[in-house]
Amino acid sequence: MPKRIAWLVLLAVLSAVCCCGPEKDAVVFSVGGAPAELAFWEELIRDFEKQSGIPVELLRQPTDTDQRRQGLVVALSASKSNPDVFLLDVAWLGLFTASEWLEPLGSDIDQSPFFARVLQLVDIHQGKLMALPVYLDGGLLYYRKDLFEQFDLPGPPRTWEQLLSYARTVQSKMRKTNPDFYGFVWQGAQYEGLICNFLEFAGSNGGFINQGDRICLNTLKNRRALAFMHDLIRTHGISPPSTYTEMKEEETRTYFQSGNALFERNWPYAWALHQGPESGVRGKIGVAPLPALKDGESVSTLGGWHIGISKFSDVKPRALKLVEFITSYETQKKLLLHLGWNPGRKDLYSDPEVLEVAPHLRQLRAVFQNARPRPILPYYTQISEIVQPRINGVLAGKYAPEEALAAAEQEIATLLERYDTK
């Protein structure tokens, strides 16, 4: 008797395993993020299921961007049909489109509510719409309004030179009572964020990494920008020595938030936290576009998450419905109100209800209209891994700017030579 039960159990287990196999009608949607974000996504998905009758399965990913990319790269390079829909970091679009992992979204989608420049630079590949922005990000300058008043400074700095002089003045006065006070905190640790910061300094001086397929890293403009970053820490001393060892977004945010800095470069997410009940700078801060080097113009690196459909999906029409739902006015508004995500849709930036809750969106609109993405190249991640240690090495005093940029350019050239299929 017990033997027969054992067989039955085995049979049940086997059939259960088989049933989970190829036949599937749910759309598998891969999202990463903090627990609160995932909980809210779960809620949104349930709404969609009720509205459309299409079942959706949420595939949870970690918070860390690199780990999310790795998870998707492994599944997609094995041509797996799961996940069907996923969020992509703006920096991956070059890789994903060149690898032919994205299904074009089709011409039925109305592109007019989105930022045309963002779609043009990032989402449209060979005339086809491959993804849509869900969440936009761009570098901003946060500053202490109260200290500006106290030390009688005019408005936020337009140029890096102004920032430098304001920071020096305030820092030398504040140091008398607060030895930990620094003029300007930004992200200089060896990680992806360093590239975003570098491109803003360099961009405001007219520099960049590439022109199409041609890499032009070791240019006078880039060298000057990099030397300026070095000097902020080592010559002028207005950025802490830990800038190049530990400063990532969160470290910068907490530093500024505890009242120990005059300026901060960070993404828009910091706004809500700076204004939160636990913050030491609540109600004392302002936000402005990043300064430019003399004669240059302010540049903000475009960040954020886009949504796309996998080429290998077996439920593409349903997946498209989900994409339409997530990029809809109502959902984007919910994401903004609940998670503070800056919408990918331009039309929300003039919604009065939204502006009442998030007044800083007025400035963000202008920032996003001019934000510049990182190079959209399939080998962008490799370039970033090559450039990061070199730039970080300059900040650490290990290399001169020229030496670092020349070495990085050489390494990138070797990489491309290796990838050159003849």
Place this chain on the structure above:
Amino acid sequence: MKTERLKKSSFHLPGRPARVPALDREQWIALGFMVPLLLFVVLFILVPVLGTLVDSFFLDVTYLPKRFLGLENYGWLLRDPGFWQSVRFTCLFVVVSVPLEIALGLMIALVLNEQLPMRGLLRACVLIPWAIPAAVSGRVFELIYNYSFGAANYLFRVLHLTERPVNWLGSEAGAFLALVVADSWKTTPFAAIILLAGLSSIPDDLYRQAKVDRATFIQRFSRITLPLLKPVLIVTLLFRTIDALRVFDVIYVLTGGGPGGTTTSLSLFGYHYFSAGDFGYGSAVSVILFLLAFALSIIYVKLGHFEREVS
């Protein structure tokens, strides 16, 4: 005696003529018990290792057509300054951290081997760092080394050792030592426990006899403890060396390879390529790491004269 044992075993020693042995019932049962383990080894160790080896002969980048390269990936690696930087770092890390961990571990083991009150509790406490995942202990050390609110700088300030806080991870040497300290803190207990097991298997009589012969502590240690501990010592060295060669988590958390890429280990170097979708090149790095570990293992096994016990 020897031939009889051989006949019964289902394995062939190299050099013996291979014969398909007829298995009796008992041997079939024994084989049945071994199959799950063999399957496990083949599926989770042999297949991935061979897969990595095969992939290292290809240009395998997500967005490019897959192409056979032969040994070209290795050629590129040998000309890659980033690769050599990571080889240098990894070797230096092994050479500094492993002896340090073994020496400290041996000291702790010697103390724990004495008749101390609450010896069981002490032994358990020593193991705590080993039980903490490396990523977590990495975070803990991040808080210790933190420039503005770290425990290390707090201590230095309170003791008036420095006026300005120290940027521990800011220089090449500083970051290297910080990593060695963090890694040793975590892995010394492992060495200590294995060595302790070795120590407790040394018969007490030997020490009593030595005492009768008026041997000093140092003589007892170098003439009795060390020689008898040697096999265990070699095994511990082997484990720690292989582990230190593939060091990853503590670096990933603490320095991310910085400053200026000076603390990039081989594992981290290869990982960057894997996560960027360049599987062929990443595999070649893994294969080299594997060969390094393999070569060192052989040297250790030779040093330990383990063949003698086998034959």
